[in-house]
Amino acid sequence: MAYDRYVAICRPLHYGTLLSSRACVQMAAGAWGSSLLNALLHTANTFSIPLCQGNAVGQFFCEIPHILKLSCSHSCLQEVGIVVITTCLILGCFMFIVLSYVQIFRAVLRIPSEQGRHKAFSMCLPHLAVVSLFVSTGMCAYLKPPSLSSPSLDVVVAVVYAVVPPAVNPLIYSLRNKELKDALRKVSVGQK
Structure with missing residues (x-):
């Protein structure tokens, strides 16, 4: 959405070429692929840790911090690596959105009317x-x-x-x- 708004406001004459159906499919595939990779990494890690304190999580869905509390393994190196990958993905998306909106606001503030x-x-x-x-x-x-x-x-x-x-x-x-x-x-x- 941020890229769509950026192109619509900052590059309106190029909207059709920059946001063609192929570009939209590539962006959607990138988002879905990175989300799937992230989910698979967390799921594989979750199933590989031994649980010593039972398997009942005090939530209505299983969140990773609550599952790690049930683990008897003190080796969290795998989870730290996965959290670093997740953080990089999140920060990359966040920075893309922020930079898009900085460009958008700069362009909007230059509009005379x-x-x-x-x-x-x-x-x-x-x-x-x-x-x-x-x-x-x-x-x-x-x-x-x-x-x-x-x-x-x-x-x-x-x-x-x-x-x-x-x-x-x-x-x-x-x-x-x-x-x-x-x-x-x-x-x-x-x-x-």
Whole structure:
């Protein structure tokens, strides 16, 4: 999405060639392939560690930190390597998004008309909101200090991370829809 917005705003005359169906297939294959590789590495590592403290995880889905707590193996070198690979993938995607939006905002701020700037920003802000929501909830889920960790808090954070961004995603993107905006205005006026 960030690349799509970048091309649409910064290189509009080249949109058809830069985002051809072949380019879209290549980008989708790259995203799916890297995600599949990451999932396979974590799954293989999870099944290779011995569990000494049973196999019951206090979550509604198995997260790697909770599985590692059940392990009796103190050799976490494999997991550290996989976390480094995962971190590189995440940072690469994050930096690509950030650099795309820096270019977009630079181009938008050079647009002379207020209406043109508003149209360009309204095109980008929904995607930026979804990415920010996903990144912030993910950071809360995985980067919170162990001193704040409790079973109930871990469940709440995991639910927020897994449920809120996908649930809010359609709402955020539909706010660009004129009919939905008109309906929201009618409801807000009717409540006053």
